[in-house]
Amino acid sequence: DAGITQSPRHKVTETGTPVTLRCHQTENHRYMYWYRQDPGHGLRLIHYSYGVKDTDKGEVSDGYSVSRSKTEDFLLTLESATSSQTSVYFCAISGRLDTQYFGPGTRLTVL
């Protein structure tokens, strides 16, 4: 299994609070991704990174920001969480553009 972890695995927070999710890899892969998964929508890309300090927006980036200061860490921040951001968040890594490895997911509930 690819060395990819996510923390926390579960979080419950209140509307308006900031939330940061962490993705950590030990594979030294160049590409890292954040997705959210919701019933009926499948996996939707939030942001991705193609190197340290190099990030770009995905399909559903509004309300989210990311940072990547080290190869191994990719942080996803919800500046002011809303109930619509209740979801399961997956981080993925890729060493080349035809293969992705996913983390175990973070289940976020915004009350």
Place this chain on the structure above:
Amino acid sequence: TQLLEQSPQFLSIQEGENLTVYCNSSSVFSSLQWYRQEPGEGPVLLVTVVTGGEVKKLKRLTFQFGDARKDSSLHITAAQPGDTGLYLCAEDNYGQNFVFGPGTRLSVLP
């Protein structure tokens, strides 16, 4: 923006039956991946197909890439309860990232 469609959306079958699920795109794939996701876990890569007409086998699973590289299928022979899960296809989005289909949720009953 590329759009991926998967069919059927849901499939419930008895153990031992065969099944096929499909993935179709609005444009030509550069490469296509199939994943299986079990409840509470992240998707796990099953296979990557690149060449039009390509066929890959993984035990009881057979993956086919259409000649025109706009469609793909996954055939499972003699399905088992362990095959239960969400099957996702994903394509390379012009070398920048990946686009996922909505998935086919398979349930294999013992």
